[in-house]
Amino acid sequence: MRVFKGYMILMKRNLGLILLYFGVFVGITVLIQSSVTKSDETAFSLSSMKITVIDRDGGELAKGLGKYLGVNNELVEYPDQKDTLRDALYYRKTEFIIYVPEQFEKLCLKGDEKIGITSVPGSYTESYVSYQVDSYLNQVKIYEESGYSLADAIDKTIELQDIQPDVAIQEGSNAEFADYMYAFRYFPYLFLATLCCAIGMLLVIFRREDVKERIACSPVSSARKTGEMVLALGVISVGLWLISLLIPVFQSGGAVLQNTHLCYLIANSFLLLLSCMGIAIITGTLVKNAELVTNVATTVSLGISFLCGVFVPLDIMGSNVKKVVQVLPVYWYETVNDLLGNYQVLTDSVKMTIYKGFIVQLVFAAACVCVAMLINKMQEENMK
Amino acid sequence: MAIVHIENLVKRYGDFIALDHLNLDIEQGEIFGLLGPNGSGKSTTINCILSLLKYDKGTITVFGKEMKPDTYESKKRIGIVQQNVAVFDQLSVYENIDFFCGLYVKDKVKRKELVEEAIQFVGLEDFKKSRPKKLSGGLLRRLNIACGIAHKPELIILDEPTVAVDPQSRNKILTGIQDLNQAGATIIYTSHYMEEVEQICTRVAIIDHGSCRAIGTTEELKGMIKTGETITIEAIALDDGQISEIKSLTNVYDISYEEQQIKIKCSMGSHNLTRVLNYLQEQNISFGRVFTELPTLNDVFLEITGTQLRD
Numbered sequence: 001m002r003v004f005k006g007y008m009i010l011m012k013r014n015l016g017l018i019l020l021y022f023g024v025f026v027g028i029t030v031l032i033q034s035s036v037t038k039s040d041e042t043a044f045s046l047s048s049m050k051i052t053v054i055d056r057d058g059g060e061l062a063k064g065l066g067k068y069l070g071v072n073n074e075l076v077e078y079p080d081q082k083d084t085l086r087d088a089l090y091y092r093k094t095e096f097i098i099y100v101p102e103q104f105e106k107l108c109l110k111g112d113e114k115i116g117i118t119s120v121p122g123s124y125t126e127s128y129v130s131y132q133v134d135s136y137l138n139q140v141k142i143y144e145e146s147g148y149s150l151a152d153a154i155d156k157t158i159e160l161q162d163i164q165p166d167v168a169i170q171e172g173s174n175a176e177f178a179d180y181m182y183a184f185r186y187f188p189y190l191f192l193a194t195l196c197c198a199i200g201m202l203l204v205i206f207r208r209e210d211v212k213e214r215i216a217c218s219p220v221s222s223a224r225k226t227g228e229m230v231l232a233l234g235v236i237s238v239g240l241w242l243i244s245l246l247i248p249v250f251q252s253g254g255a256v257l258q259n260t261h262l263c264y265l266i267a268n269s270f271l272l273l274l275s276c277m278g279i280a281i282i283t284g285t286l287v288k289n290a291e292l293v294t295n296v297a298t299t300v301s302l303g304i305s306f307l308c309g310v311f312v313p314l315d316i317m318g319s320n321v322k323k324v325v326q327v328l329p330v331y332w333y334e335t336v337n338d339l340l341g342n343y344q345v346l347t348d349s350v351k352m353t354i355y356k357g358f359i360v361q362l363v364f365a366a367a368c369v370c371v372a373m374l375i376n377k378m379q380e381e382n383m384k
Numbered sequence: 385m386a387i388v389h390i391e392n393l394v395k396r397y398g399d400f401i402a403l404d405h406l407n408l409d410i411e412q413g414e415i416f417g418l419l420g421p422n423g424s425g426k427s428t429t430i431n432c433i434l435s436l437l438k439y440d441k442g443t444i445t446v447f448g449k450e451m452k453p454d455t456y457e458s459k460k461r462i463g464i465v466q467q468n469v470a471v472f473d474q475l476s477v478y479e480n481i482d483f484f485c486g487l488y489v490k491d492k493v494k495r496k497e498l499v500e501e502a503i504q505f506v507g508l509e510d511f512k513k514s515r516p517k518k519l520s521g522g523l524l525r526r527l528n529i530a531c532g533i534a535h536k537p538e539l540i541i542l543d544e545p546t547v548a549v550d551p552q553s554r555n556k557i558l559t560g561i562q563d564l565n566q567a568g569a570t571i572i573y574t575s576h577y578m579e580e581v582e583q584i585c586t587r588v589a590i591i592d593h594g595s596c597r598a599i600g601t602t603e604e605l606k607g608m609i610k611t612g613e614t615i616t617i618e619a620i621a622l623d624d625g626q627i628s629e630i631k632s633l634t635n636v637y638d639i640s641y642e643e644q645q646i647k648i649k650c651s652m653g654s655h656n657l658t659r660v661l662n663y664l665q666e667q668n669i670s671f672g673r674v675f676t677e678l679p680t681l682n683d684v685f686l687e688i689t690g691t692q693l694r695d
Contacts, residue, residue: 005486211470211471211472213470214470218484219459220456
């Protein structure tokens with residue numbers, strides 16, 4: 001395992017540079033996370049309102065309305081006195097006053113009686129209260145026409161109000177983009193910068209013509225040399241990947257481990273790692289000068305990261321740019337990462353996009369290795 | 385039995401013929417010199433022996449086995465010291481030798497001993513922890529040698545190991561090579577410095593334009609040429625008649641007179657100098673310093689190839 005050890009020793013020598021990239025990455029992640037403001041606009045929650053029901057009818061239907069509204073709202077009781085009710089509205093002790101008129105039950109069931117609603121001035125939720133009242137009356141009518149007695153129809157309608165359905169929005173955002181997802185979002189920059197630098201540097205050092213010749217003169221077979229090189233590069237890359245995965249774990253205080261899509265997140269980041277390894281191997285194969293490696297690593301990592309939506313959202317990119325960057329694995333990594341961050345439940349169509357992203361990344365990594373091998377072969381043939 | 389046997393080796397780079405039906409046999413225990421100007425085919429020969437280059441025709445056997453890229457048993461017994469310093473700049477002297485030795489020797493304890501011995505052999509004890517960039521040119525060359533010989537190979541190939549090395553380091557390297565040979569290693573030494581080859585090689589092959597023009601011991605090579613002795617005399621105002629008379633003396637076959645210095649080339653024979661000095665005395669010609677030189681490899685090379693060894 002001398003070749004493997006050689007790679008590891010040389011890696012150790014270049015550790016300072018790698019740590020620098022790692023530090024930059026952690027810095028950027030923390031900085032951006034702290035600057036992102038949370039918004040509730042993307043989520044819906046049930047609103048509870050203060051409602052007063054003035055029952056001038058006293059019938060079953062009117063009492064049922066009170067119970068129905070009380071399921072999701074706060075019922076505030078006041079006597080049927082004009083001044084008292086006006087004060088209650090003024091001081092926001094109640095937001096809506098619903099007047100149930102006399103003979104409401106009799107007239108309402110025939111279908112032409114209206115309920116009066118008084119609300120605080122400028123209230124935009126009045127229509128929501130009207131909707132609840134209409135829903136109640138319609139539902140009771142449906143049950144009654146279906147043969148239920150009025151009492152049973154009212155009970156059934158109130159029962160319905162108690163049922164809380166699970167809602168999953170199929171095509172759209174329904175989950176909050178967690179803080180730790182930002183760390184995942186910036187992985188491409190970290191992997192590209194670090195691997196292009198580390199692997200690129202190692203390959204340049206080992207591919208120096210005279211060193212390569214000296215190793216070629218040794219009794220170590222080509223297959224073994226290649227195997228040990230792949231093992232060393234693999235160990236370095238997987239090491240980086242594992243350490244990187246710890247960042248969101250520490251940032252979220254372990255919350256990321258509860259993420260329902262954790263397996264997908266890990267798989268996505270691993271496939272990204274393979275693609276970045278491929279890009280790094282090509283970099284190391286093409287660049288001949290060790291001093292150039294860091295410049296190339298910076299250019300490649302920043303260029304691909306910007307183009308593929310790591311630092312800026314893909315939405316602001318032109319359609320032509322998007323079409324072009326679709327051949328790059330980072331684009332697909334970010335697409336998958338966004339889906340995993342935004343969707344609580346993965347529908348079949350979302351899963352299809354995720355699998356497509358995985359395949360593109362895998363194929364890209366394999367293609368990079370093939371290209372690197374081809375370049376290597378051509379360079380060796382030229383030498384001979 | 386020859387340790388290295390090269391037969392009808394042909395190597396082309398496009399239309400350029402780098403090796404043209406080269407034949408060589410290198411025997412066990414000798415220091416074999418490959419002498420030739422830059423571009424004559426020395427390094428190409430070495431690279432073909434090591435299977436670093438594909439060749440177009442011919443056969444190469446090393447330790448009795450045909451040399452191919454996967455002839456690992458033979459490769460184990462070979463050490464290579466390249467023309468360029470082939471070490472890792474990021475590793476220390478010790479780590480470099482340990483790495484390259486480790487490609488041949490797996491046993492850690494044994495390897496440690498061998499690395500220490502190699503360091504001692506090239507005199508780098510005080511620089512074990514130094515990085516190559518901190519070493520002078522001479523010390524770097526010594527490190528290059530240590531990396532090639534640490535595993536104690538039976539056949540050591542040194543490809544111009546003294547290029548751009550100061551005289552002191554050069555002498556140390558040459559002495560070291562002789563020591564390695566005395567310890568039992570067969571050595572192939574390429575150089576375009578004749579004095580070095582003459583100093584250490586037991587047998588020499590003169591290579592030019594990819595083929596072997598002459599082969600033998602230095603004495604044998606010198607015996608192949610016409611020049612036996614070159615006499616140089618500082619003499620004032622010689623006329624053409626006198627020069628012609630000197631040229632007609634026994635064994636003298638060439639003469640030149642420039643800047644009051646007469647250079648007389650004689651073939652092998654006795655009393656050449658006495659005859660020339662007697663003539664000068666008879667003609668009452670004043671003369672100053674007198675030098676006489678036996679033929680060098682440069683004379684051999686000049687006479688065999690018709691050109692000077694280009695430096």
